[in-house]
Amino acid sequence: MSHPENVADPATAAESERYRQGRAKLLEVSGERGAAAMAGLAEVAPDLARYVIEFAFGDVYARPGLTLAQRELATVAALSAQGDTAGQLTVHLNAAVNLGLSPEELVETLIQLVPFAGFPRALNAIRVVREVLAERGLTAEPEVHAEDRDRYQRGAEKLVEIDGQHGLDVVESLGDLAPDLGRYIVEFTFGDVYQRASLTPRQRQLVTVAALTALGDTAPQQRVHIGAALNVGLSPAQVVEILIQVVPYVGFPRVLNAIRVARDVFEERGTSAR
Amino acid sequence: MSHPENVADPATAAESERYRQGRAKLLEVSGERGAAAMAGLAEVAPDLARYVIEFAFGDVYARPGLTLAQRELATVAALSAQGDTAGQLTVHLNAAVNLGLSPEELVETLIQLVPFAGFPRALNAIRVVREVLAERGLTAEPEVHAEDRDRYQRGAEKLVEIDGQHGLDVVESLGDLAPDLGRYIVEFTFGDVYQRASLTPRQRQLVTVAALTALGDTAPQQRVHIGAALNVGLSPAQVVEILIQVVPYVGFPRVLNAIRVARDVFEERGTSAR
Amino acid sequence: MSHPENVADPATAAESERYRQGRAKLLEVSGERGAAAMAGLAEVAPDLARYVIEFAFGDVYARPGLTLAQRELATVAALSAQGDTAGQLTVHLNAAVNLGLSPEELVETLIQLVPFAGFPRALNAIRVVREVLAERGLTAEPEVHAEDRDRYQRGAEKLVEIDGQHGLDVVESLGDLAPDLGRYIVEFTFGDVYQRASLTPRQRQLVTVAALTALGDTAPQQRVHIGAALNVGLSPAQVVEILIQVVPYVGFPRVLNAIRVARDVFEERGTSAR
Structure with a gap:
């Protein structure tokens, strides 16, 4: 027709x-x-x-406001979190390599995804990373940690560094009902994952905001992690750019809902995206 | 046992x-x-x-209230939006062809999906459409547009036509924070996609309501698009039928949440599904 | 690095x-x-x-609080509801068999999923079950019902048994807008699925709570089914354990949102998870 x-x-x-x-x-x-x-x-x-x-x-x-490599990182995070996107991930992981992202940064993006989207989404995407790297003759030099002591202590410090004391208060408010759940957030998310060096704190928050937006039904966590994005030095305008970047991959509804959260966070802080 | x-x-x-x-x-x-x-x-x-x-x-x-072809269109939209349903899509795209839906209508259903669920879901489903059409020796005569001027103007007119002035107000309220996001909604969703002729306005809203229900966490968008469904001439009873139609594909929770939104919209308009 | x-x-x-x-x-x-x-x-x-x-x-x-078989059942439910997890399902269905869950219990877990996540997720997972059983030389002795009369009556009784009179009131409140939707919940969910013997009522609620958590955007349904979990004899601490069990598979945000619902339910009942 x-x-x-x-x-x-x-x-x-x-x-x-x-x-x-x-x-x-x-x-x-x-x-x-x-x-x-x-x-x-x-x-x-x-x-x-x-x-x-x-x-x-x-x-x-x-668009201006984020580098192409940052845009590609947000895309990879949104595609991986969403699931059933192996075809698109192949294209965008290749693009990420073209744009200069290292194999280590790509693997680390998926490790960052685990606390927010669970292991299966990360493991599926790792399978695609493996294929893409193999096809290009690249390998990821793994970042390996083994230290298993003081995870709560170092996690709590990292959590306060990223989210402020408020973040730790939220986690500890789980203490009456599910104290170990709060402990796992501190130990695993902040004591293990956030300690790692293969992504910068800004990259981690970019990945996290993109992934939470792709998942949907994550408004309380978006609030925390958009705040954390500002704390680590992303500007309000960059946060908005991350959300705009994922529109083609997750559609307008998820992004419009996230913009509503971002607006609240910016207003509370008396800051603005413009 | x-x-x-x-x-x-x-x-x-x-x-x-x-x-x-x-x-x-x-x-x-x-x-x-x-x-x-x-x-x-x-x-x-x-x-x-x-x-x-x-x-x-x-x-x-x-059930009465929708034709079988309308029911199949809602099913295809819900399966495509949901992801990881290629097997079911193969069955239901074949069914859609059996029921007289044209290849053009099936392709267009997936184009309508893009603004709401993103490109990856649409592209995955297009791959299944391509296989189903090839197996049946059918081809889709593409609807092709090239006009790239006045997208905002014609998009804004279409948005007001579909959603009323209220719709444009909502989009323009993004102006302080993410003005380009509002612009993309007007230009892309309403200036490009909603201009197309391969689906009727009622089919578009049927597809949109089904897809938003499958996605979940889309209550504000369901509110807008259930209202738009009424504006283009679907009856409240037909909107309820669209939601009932997708129960087998997305489960009761998504549909119960959507019914709650529909009830609010009907009450605001002083209309009823019975 | x-x-x-x-x-x-x-x-x-x-x-x-x-x-x-x-x-x-x-x-x-x-x-x-x-x-x-x-x-x-x-x-x-x-x-x-x-x-x-x-x-x-x-x-x-x-962790203590649930048996390994219960944990595996929650995992299978969360993976199946989530979609795009066939690789992980293969591992965890094998694990479920190792831990003594019967083929009938695994099939039934997926039948329990249908009202909450729809047929496609259940059918995809059934395909993996079929492969896993075939590889191990196992077969599921099907539980077969044929009785098609009095589905509303027996469903309403089961609904009241599981959820209390409140559950039936909620369903019947759909009567002004979508009475058949309420009827399908009574007839299909409670008159067909909940009548079946291959899972215990506690297993059904465990599966349901895990699946709703994986789906996201299901807070009203989590409220009902966490209440029902307590009604059939799961303790508040066990409900919390189900939620903790699915963290590795769905991530912290879905679980934190579910914990908020659980807290409300426990408080309304004057009970506690500790």
Whole structure:
């Protein structure tokens, strides 16, 4: 069913500013692999391929405020947290490598995901990482820790450093009902995972905010981790950019709900994204 | 473990009214493919196969209020939005073709999904559409647009047409925090996707309500899009039917939460589903 | 990237108390299959494998309050409800068999899932069950019912038995808007599924609470089914243990949200988890 009244010459379309910008960005980000995926898609649904190019790459990836590597990290986090996205992860993990993210950063992104989305999502994505690295002849030099003492102590310090004393209060308020659950958050999330060096604190919060947005039904945790994102030095505008970056991967509803949380956090702090 | 005190003669069971009705509806909707899938399932879990036949087909698909093609469209939307349902999508896309939905309508259903569930869910489902169409020797004549000017203007008009001025107000209230996010909703969702002709406005809202229900944690968006469903001419009773239709695919909790939203919308408008 | 200042001798790590305990528990629960999966993972992300062993098995599976078979049932429910976890389900269904759960209990766990997560999640998991049983030379003796009369009557009685009169009131409050939806809950959920004998009422509630937690956006249903869990004889402490058990599979946010619901239910009943 074609609609002549709405159809411009394809050549014209291909040269629209957004399309040109999107196609250049697609090539910059994902190379020939991304272009080939779009060509395949265009056989069945040409406008869907055009929307990927124009909207995801021409509008979103082309925005200022985050580097392309940061955008790719948010994308990988959102795809991994969401599940059933192995095809897209293959494209975007390759893109991440193209943009200079190290194998260690990619593995670490998935380790950061564990406390928020559970092991299965991380393990599924690790399988894709393994394939992508193998195909490119890359290996990840693992960051290995073995220290198993004082996890609560160092976790509590990290939690206060990231979230403020308020964070520890929240965890300890579980003490009447499920004290070990609070303890696991301190020990595992902050005593193990947040101690690691392969991502910067800003990268960790970027990954966390993107993943929580992809999961949905995480407003209380978004509140904490958007606050933590500001604490580690991401600006309100960058937090908004992380949320905009994941729109093409999770849709508008999850992002609109997250924006509502971000607005509350910014207002409480008397700060603003503009 | 069989429970003789509860087991009637299978012949009797096979002839229960719901079972007979369900089996006839299963054959009408999904043909031999659906029957074969149920026979395979019955080897491991015969009552689970019986529940599919009795509940999904005998109770739900047999209901009045929506055509079978509308029911199948809601099913395809809910399965696609949910993810990890390629097996079920194969059955239901075939059923959709059996019921007279065109390849163009199926592709367009997935394009409609993008703003709400993101590209990955749509792209995964497009892959299944491609296989189903190829196996049946069908092709989708693509609806192709190229016009890239005045997207905001035409999107804003469409948004007001679908949601009323209130919809535009909501989007523009993002202006202080994430103005481009509001702009993308107007331009992409309403300026690109909602302009397309391969689905009617009622089909679009049916698909959207089904998909939002499958996603979960979308109450504010359900409120908007249930309202829009009424605006484009679906009746309150039809909205309720869309929600009942997706119960077998997403479970009761998502639907009960959506019913709560629908009730609020109907009450605000002084309308009713009965 | 290795961090010498943080790295103890691997031999020491391997002998940390949590690691030793976790490894023993991993072997007890999932046998050589689980150990092999962890060895494969350790090639790419050794600390991620260590976290599975230390946190999931050393901390969580080693807890008192639920039997290992109960923990495995909660895990299978959470993985199945979540979707895109076939790899993990293979490991945990094998573990469930190792721990003495019968093929009938595993099939029934997935039948219990249907009203809450829909047929697709149950059917996908049944496919994995079928493979696991076939590989082990096991078959499930199906529990087969055929009785199709008085489903509302017997469902309403079961609903009152499980949830109290309040449960029936909630369902019947749908009468003004979607009376058949309420009827399906009574007939299908309580008249069909809850009548079955292959799981005990406590197992059903354990499965339901785990699945609702994995799904997310189910707070009203968690409220009902945590209450029902207490009604059928699970203790508040056991409910908390079910929630802690699924942390490794669904992450902390879903569980923290569920703990909030559990706290409300316990307070309303003047009971406590400690």
